[in-house]
Amino acid sequence: MSASLHSIEQTSIPGLLVVSLPVHGDNRGWFKENWQREKLVSLGLPDFGPVQNNISFNARVGTTRGIHAEPWDKYVSVAAGRIFGAWVDLRDGPSFGERFCLELGPDRAVFVPRGVGNGFQTLEPDMVYSYLVNDHWNDRAQEDYVYLNAGDESAAIPWPIPLAEAELSEKDLHHPPLRSVVPMKPQRILVLGADGQVGRALRQALPDAEFAARNDFDLTREESYRSRDWSAYRAIINAAAYTDVEGAESNEGRRLAWQLNATAVSRLATIAAKHRLTLVHLSSDYVFDGSQEPHPETEPPSPLGVYGQSKAAGDAAAATAPRHYIVRTSWVVGDGKNFVRTMAGLAARDASPSVVADQYGRVTFTRDLAAGIRHLLQSGAPFGPYNLTNSGPVTSWAEIAAEIYRLLGRDPQQVVPVSTADYRASRPAAPRPERSTLELAKIEATGFRPPEAFAALRDYLSTDPVCGPLAAGSPPLTVSGGPTQ
Structure with missing residues (x-):
């Protein structure tokens, strides 16, 4: 598994960026520079100043985490396994409701700007998901979250594993459809x-x-x-x-x-x-x-x-x-x-x-x-x-x-x-x-x-x-x- 150079690709959602990461492997395993500020900023990634690193472990295939838009920027990546990632723009503006999907492994990361909903579904067992954020989580910040139902028909996210067969939290099952979402206001x-x-x-x-x-x-x-x-x-x-x-x-x-x-x-x-x-x-x-x-x-x-x-x-x-x-x-x-x-x-x-x-x-x-x-x-x-x-x-x-x-x-x-x-x-x-x-x-x-x-x-x-x-x-x-x- 290898990639030669870091690169950044703009997606259909303004500000949502896909980052290709060089992965260097041998008989022992692999290594990658998951976050390298100088290189990535020079390629056009915002210098977003992460302050917290969170890691999510997901044991089963089909584990699905719903579409959450948060009041900060995120840099998401996979440390082990593969996921199907889904992003929906929940910001107030002309791109509201725009959808982007991508299969993600260790060789790619995604920069998610504030207000863009982020969700994923695991494709392999024992998947480790990592994300850097540029603000500290607190109870008041959670009040500013915007949620979207992962099964919303208008978003039409093509989940590889049907949601009826997937594992979701009770909260994610009851989030609102796109027509009822109150968009996140810009800063x-x-x-x-x-x-x-x-x-x-x-x-x-x-x-x-x-x-x-x-x-x-x-x-x-x-x-x-x-x-x-x-x-x-x-x-x-x-x-x-x-x-x-x-x-x-x-x-x-x-x-x-x-x-x-x-x-x-x-x-x-x-x-x-x-x-x-x-x-x-x-x-x-x-x-x-x-x-x-x-x-x-x-x-x-x-x-x-x-x-x-x-x-x-x-x-x-x-x-x-x-x-x-x-x-x-x-x-x-x-x-x-x-x-x-x-x-x-x-x-x-x-x-x-x-x-x-x-x-x-x-x-x-x-x-x-x-x-x-x-x-x-x-x-x-x-x-x-x-x-x-x-x-x-x-x-x-x-x-x-x-x-x-x-x-x-x-x-x-x-x-x-x-x-x-x-x-x-x-x-x-x-x-x-x-x-x-x-x-x-x-x-x-x-x-x-x-x-x-x-x-x-x-x-x-x-x-x-x-x-x-x-x-x-x-x-x-x-x-x-x-x-x-």
């Missing part, structure tokens, strides 16, 4: 910070996600982390943060900034690692001192103020999760208090604002930021840090303000450029990076090309529910400094 995405600008944009980009505002999930309270059933999720998007750059320099603000931007992220990373979740963490150009341009993802952090320091610490914490995307962005504009709305309000009053002209970067509209995050999650892009802003020329705040005035039919010359030093002389201000331009080559290499910043600005001004009325002469919006999420 969800949890978005934290749902009431911020990025969170509101993510509601549009990911309508099927679960959104938690501070009242739903307080990042400062231990109970928020303990009370969640994390097995219900496949990803966490952390769009929550302390973003008051000036406030972070105060005693109270410093504590809050570190608590929300660093300590909370560390807790989320620990949860993501334990439950094999993907952690998407929103970061900032403020983790850099602005001394070079553009900033690549590989640049070491060099934050200037408390806000940037706490965000840099959060980045380091997020990176401890094996499956993570650290999404660094800059100059965020969305549904909330922001620079564009402020300038539109001043333009409506025909005012002449003084705007900093020696800080450079690119604006990021939350609609495009949310689309980029969705792309990372859906495309299977390699994990790690990504810069994500709108594209196009590098501009100053003053140039953006002038463009807003021009697009709203006002004279761009009304915008008065000032230096950062002059701006700070008249008001307290925390240190800010002079150059915030983030290099976009890495995100673009994944197939996502952010829209050009001034084109996105034009779209924002024409569709934003606040900027339109402001341009017609409504009272201006209160200025709010600092990055906002």
Whole structure:
């Protein structure tokens, strides 16, 4: 008995994979690498992180174990004997009810994704059946099982030994037919910070996600982390943060900034690692001192103020999760208090604002930021840090303000450029990076090309529910400094 190489074959059920295993035999018996992570992952098997190995011994031919869909992934194989395996997709979706059958011996294994029903019938005596799972069994998990009657006519599983002659458990005899099965729901995405600008944009980009505002999930309270059933999720998007750059320099603000931007992220990373979740963490150009341009993802952090320091610490914490995307962005504009709305309000009053002209970067509209995050999650892009802003020329705040005035039919010359030093002389201000331009080559290499910043600005001004009325002469919006999420 032998096979030369590992190989993986996709079946008619999405995600259900058949693995061919080399079996090396001689006069003493045989040997195989039943689970070899590096080889199998390189061939396309999900890196599903097994935590428990179960073995089932079945003495008699015809022993039949019914169709059970479990809330975790499985890797099933045979250590001795042969079986007839049957799998039925019991997940909510277009492939619900799809069936696949295969005779299985020591030379093959099957990867069974969460929600696909798994059953088998023994073809030889003293059969030993092994399966790796990526979650620990517990009573609560069993409540999420989905069952199918092994003799269901619509599934039409061609059992080699008729079920009337086979040996089944009493429970398996009374499981429901396919027409009565409630499909297993997919694992969800949890978005934290749902009431911020990025969170509101993510509601549009990911309508099927679960959104938690501070009242739903307080990042400062231990109970928020303990009370969640994390097995219900496949990803966490952390769009929550302390973003008051000036406030972070105060005693109270410093504590809050570190608590929300660093300590909370560390807790989320620990949860993501334990439950094999993907952690998407929103970061900032403020983790850099602005001394070079553009900033690549590989640049070491060099934050200037408390806000940037706490965000840099959060980045380091997020990176401890094996499956993570650290999404660094800059100059965020969305549904909330922001620079564009402020300038539109001043333009409506025909005012002449003084705007900093020696800080450079690119604006990021939350609609495009949310689309980029969705792309990372859906495309299977390699994990790690990504810069994500709108594209196009590098501009100053003053140039953006002038463009807003021009697009709203006002004279761009009304915008008065000032230096950062002059701006700070008249008001307290925390240190800010002079150059915030983030290099976009890495995100673009994944197939996502952010829209050009001034084109996105034009779209924002024409569709934003606040900027339109402001341009017609409504009272201006209160200025709010600092990055906002």
